[in-house]
Amino acid sequence: MAEVMYGPMQLLVIVFDDPDFHGQIRRELESVMEKGLIRLIDLVFLWKDVDGNVASLEATQLDEEERMRFGAVVGGIMGFGAGGEAGALEGMEAGALAAARENYGITDEDIMEITEAIPENSAAGLLIIEHLWAKKLKQAIGDAGGVLVTQGMITPELLALVGAELAEAVEAADKKEQEPAAATA
Numbered sequence: 001m002a003e004v005m006y007g008p009m010q011l012l013v014i015v016f017d018d019p020d021f022h023g024q025i026r027r028e029l030e031s032v033m034e035k036g037l038i039r040l041i042d043l044v045f046l047w048k049d050v051d052g053n054v055a056s057l058e059a060t061q062l063d064e065e066e067r068m069r070f071g072a073v074v075g076g077i078m079g080f081g082a083g084g085e086a087g088a089l090e091g092m093e094a095g096a097l098a099a100a101r102e103n104y105g106i107t108d109e110d111i112m113e114i115t116e117a118i119p120e121n122s123a124a125g126l127l128i129i130e131h132l133w134a135k136k137l138k139q140a141i142g143d144a145g146g147v148l149v150t151q152g153m154i155t156p157e158l159l160a161l162v163g164a165e166l167a168e169a170v171e172a173a174d175k176k177e178q179e180p181a182a183a184t185a
Contacts, residue, residue: 007135008151009041012127013114019047019123033061041128044111050121056111 032038045057114124141148 005135005139007039007131007133007138010129010131010153012125012129014125014127015118016123016125018121021123025125037131037133039130039132041130042126043128044126045123046111046115046118046125047123048115048118048120052120054115 029040033040040059040061043057043059047055049055110126114126118124138148
């Protein structure tokens with residue numbers, strides 16, 4: 001059997017104050033999935049109304065065989081990290097069992113925690129997506145002997161925040177540099 005290669009996975013947790021949904025998120029998600037850029041591993045949306053009543057929506061692009069395989073792979077990797085080869089076997093079994101219960105990433109406990117944490121008249125979305133566009137890049141890096149050490153997402157908002165902090169630090173350093181010159185004059 002050929003080894004199945006997955007693209008990088010990403011967990012997104014999104015909170016919506018006073019949600020006003022009109023299908024715009026669903027349409028954009030469908031668009032990037034149809035283009036083959038991402039695959040939806042797991043999605044849970046939770047809405048809490050003004051009275052605290054909760055409604056939810058769950059979705060995935062995995063069929064039953066993929067859910068079992070994905071659950072076994074993820075469980076095996078986590079088990080190996082926790083307990084070596086013996087842990088990998090236990091993790092594979094636990095992962096396949098969780099997938100059989102249609103729990104392939106976001107657990108019932110995760111859902112309960114988020115449901116309790118969000119205030120009335122708000123919503124939350126949890127998505128696990130696979131970046132399909134990166135599979136060939138991942139393979140090329142591995143073929144060249146590269147190993148991913150760390151990764152993270154940098155948003156424009158984060159860059160703006162870092163830029164503002166950098167500007168403040170430069171300004172403070174400039175002031176400090178000018179102080180001794182003014183004191184000796």
